[in-house]
């Protein structure tokens with residue numbers, strides 16, 4: 357076990373200010389947090405392990421490791437898009453220490469063996485914590501509930517048919533009743549297929565101009581409304597995936613105000629881009645839910661600010677260049693997310709003064725940890741040493757060629773951003789660093 361001493365890092369204190377801080381890590385946990393004025397020698401003299409790796413974090417932000425509760429790692433079955441090895445490497449490079457992966461693989465994670473396979477592959481990978489979701493229905497077809505008890509036993513942390521909505525209300529109600537009985541959450545991709553019919557982008561001027569069918573806002577919100585009523589009836593913890601519309605937000609806000617157990621997430625792209633930004637028929641701008649109107653974008657930002665939306669997730673959805681080259685109508689939905697998320701949000705919302713750094717960090721650490729009852733997500737004595745170092749000053753241009761992810765499908769190519777992670781630590785082990793670190797006595 358590595359013993360780490362991170363010195364002179366900038367850490368957010370409870371008041372939202374940055375304070376120079378030393379952090380001592382032993383046996384995978386945070387053993388001590390000291391003001392930067394404390395003499396390093398004095399602290400280290402009491403260390404049992406004398407083989408201590410010191411990391412000089414002067415000028416860098418140190419946060420709890422980032423948590424991403426909605427990602428696609430594509431393995432098993434779609435290894436040409438991503439593998440658990442490449443996906444966790446991309447996650448680490450993006451500063452993420454815990455990620456929760458979706459079941460729309462091939463086979464779908466609808467059986468304990470598939471959950472086990474994901475956990476085995478994750479254990480062989482770089483150390484980033486991988487939490488698997490299991491499917492609600494076999495093959496995500498919406499016809500028959502999976503064996504929730506067996507899947508929970510195998511290590512699933514929740515149930516979702518992400519990729520598609522559960523079309524049948526009784527099926528969703530049965531899923532919620534069963535999940536509630538075993539204290540497990542239901543996580544929903546909200547989309548009513550009868551209102552979508554094969555459209556690649558949102559109903560918008562862009563769709564009209566290019567003669568494309570449009571996805572209406574109601575196709576999302578109608579499921580949110582339905583599921584809130586079912587969550588009220590069953591008492592389940594209901595979590596809404598990738599919220600993108602003003603209408604969904606209105607419903608979630610109302611549900612929370614009367615105490616229904618609903619939580620929700622939002623993606624960086626739905627906070628930053630609208631359908632008006634799509635430059636042309638480039639499928640790197642195609643994702644589900646689609647980019648909506650500027651009004652929806654503003655509603656998402658405001659809802660994240662007031663806590664109606666609880667957390668930020670990337671919905672990291674890698675696809676191959678060949679698949680994305682099929683064009684706006686035929687290419688699959690989805691964009692990569694891990695390696696741009698923090699710099700995008702830092703540059704667009706913190707640098708501009710709209711959000712505090714504290715709020716951004718909370719929505720990517722403490723808030724997901726609270727909602728999904730994870731032990732990580734806080735920088736405290738005795739907490740797991742899941743930590744991320746970030747350079748808030750360095751400006752770099754997004755170039756997919758630099759991604760560790762196999763997925764190069766991003767609409768953010770060429771964007772100049774600040775706030776790049778430089779080191780990611782999981783359970784006290786450095787799982788990724790921009791520069792090689794050598795142990796020092």
Ligand SMILES: NC(=O)N[C@@H](CC(=O)O)C(=O)O
Nearest residue numbers: 428518519643644673689690
């Ligand atoms: N978000 C996407 O556009 N695509 C996801 C599926 C999903 O999250 O619904 C994918 O698996 O590619």
Ligand SMILES: [Zn+2]
Nearest residue numbers: 518519545597
């Ligand atoms: Zn989805």
Ligand SMILES: [Zn+2]
Nearest residue numbers: 458518519671
């Ligand atoms: Zn997804």
